[in-house]
Amino acid sequence: MKRFLFLILMFTLLIMSLFPLITMFYTAIIPEGNLTHVIKEKYLNDFEIKYIRYIKRKVKTYDGAKISISKDSPETKQSLKIDLEPDKTQRIALLTNDLDLRMMKNLSFFIKSDIKDFNIIFYDVDENQTKIEINNDSDKWHKISISYKLLKNREVDLKHITKIVFSFTPTKETSVFLDDFKIEYKYPTLLNFINVWKENNFAIYIFNSLIVAIIVVIGNIIFSTMVAYGFARREFFGKNVLFMIVLATMMIPPQTTIIPIFIIMKNLGWIDTYYALTIPFLVTPFGIFLLKQYIEQLPIELEQAAYVDGANTFQILFKIIFPLSKPAIAVMAINTFITSWNMLFYPLVMTTSKEMRTVQVGLALFQKFNQVDWPTLMAASSIIGIPVIIAFLIFQKHIISGITQGAVKG
Amino acid sequence: MKRQTKYNLETFILLLPFLIIFMIFGIFPIGYSFFMSFTDYSGINPHYNFVGLSNYIRAFQDEVFLIALKNTFIFVIGTIPFTTTFSLLLALLINSKHLPFKGLFKAGFFLPSVISMVVISTIWIYLYSANGFFNNMMKLFGMHALDTSWLASTKTALISIMIMDIWAAIGYYTILFLAGLQGIPGEVYEAASIDGASKKQTFFNITLPLLKPTLFFIISLNTIRSFQIFAEIFTMTGGGPSNSTQTVVHYLYQTSFRQFEMGYASAIAYILMAIIMVFTIIQKRLLRSDI
Structure with missing residues (x-):
């Protein structure tokens, strides 16, 4: 019993500790709103306002159609009544003020009319339009739904719908009643991710970060192993002093050196290039340190045997040391990747254009302008967090051992 | 003799890529920024004058820098005790032999901890926002919720960032504590239990003293990292509102890369480095004295 309670306690703590991440993923898949208030459906207009002049702000009429408020309604108190003249096409437009319909599942409304066929036309911000023909088979109140499938792949830009127009051509004088325009959203939806990816440069940021991280990791695999081998196995003048200096520079806050590095990069003309983002990190004290420890404890007999057989230093390095050091190289590589991916200050300073930004810089600047649209912002965060989370789930042991080794021995 | 030359040459080639990069981007900048801290170098205009110590004097008369320094100290002193205590407790819980699924919890x-500070900060901006999770929770429990984001008020901004940081750091230090705990040989505990030591005695007389090197390491690592807090501030508040979350490194960023006073910013960097060193030495004395 005690053990069971203990386990429950630990699970509670774990969920608390993961709560912000869960929140992020959850918010990224909701259509609109936030954690405590998910908007699954939204009324465009329910005509419940008392005065017709307020409704007239959102509903425009053309060609002689007249609108008024009616007390006849299927679910609520009021509806919109449209008086129509015979034998001519008359339209009313529902102004939607740049409505994004990409996440909708259905657009529905109630209608009571004896007109058999009428059209609904969607206009986007560029005045493109698309027409949907509605077959009205009942003259009582009933609900009509337009599904997303019907609207997609048409001429109109669903991201920016400005008005929805009803076009009636009655044969006699009649009235049409409309009520409860409602959008039902897809929920859950992956569209936030697609939007972030397509529209907000995140594909570029991710590409940049990947390139940078891959170059840095490869550089470290080659160069850090070379240096580590030098420190571990070879004698040279000032070896211990040099190693002490390397360790000492690990203690110096990077902010001390970033200004001169910026000036160097500026003089080299490397600002806003991959050179600036990668070259200083091609060989890092962390990598050297980790690999030196590992290579030192490898049995030296193999190298000696290879040497006796006539292998030179570089053959020994690439044919013996590299394969034997694979576990340590893996630890170093994955930790270097994560460090590189998560870096903010350095790429922030070294990039000036959008095209060269890395993910962290991109997100840090993106969020400053998108602090209301939480689903989009959380989708952006998730896109940037997911690669690292996946890497962690796969290489968990390597990452943890890299951190404890780098730390404990440091 | 020839063989010796070849050996040295090979060694040199092994070290060469590292030496070039390390000299240019590791060693040289340290000296160069020290040099710059005595000039009025802007970063844009290549001409500069020597101004002696006036950058350092200016820093201690600069109101914003002093606020930044104060905030950084509040941050360091306010987070480290909590981070350390919580992560030690968590490590002890995970290390308990009664706990199944250890790997999962670890x-x-x-x-x-593997997720970047920018992503974490973005999530917490959302949690702290005007109609975000925390405000809604406070409303739910009938407390007086803020009308605005917690980060928008001078009273709550810094402490909000501190709370986030404690949360974000616990996992990392827990792993380090766990490594330290697993380094304590089991025989010590066996001997203690044979001698009839209580759990409390075991913890205070065995675990804690043997954990002291880890504890020292964690506190000094955390101190160094906390003094360098930047990403959180940059992402969440940009130092605002009215400098209430301004920190040394964020101010350094603003003076060097926004206001282009790189000479002055270099002086700030050196002041920061001096503070970190002093702190590390003090901690070393305090925590290592009685081992």
């Missing part, structure tokens, strides 16, 4: 608690 990984689960560690997971937030």
